[in-house]
Amino acid sequence: MGRLRAARGAQGIELPQTTQRAMARQAEAEREKHVKIIATEGEALSAGRLAEAADVIADHHEIFALSK
Secondary structure, eight states: OOOOBOSSSSTTOBOOHHHHHHHHHHHHHHHHHHHHHHHHHHHHHHHHHHHHHHHHHHHTHHHHGGGO
């Protein structure tokens, strides 16, 4: 694994492996957090749309009773 170099300001400074690993773990945790947030937002949106559909069905139940 190569060494990371600072992007700006402190060019030429090499970070120790332990620091690189800690930064990588932190970045991975941030990515996982972002994925969970997106998934939760999608679930909330889906639940809202499902509730709306249930309201429509409840308001117009006679249309769905035609199959009986």
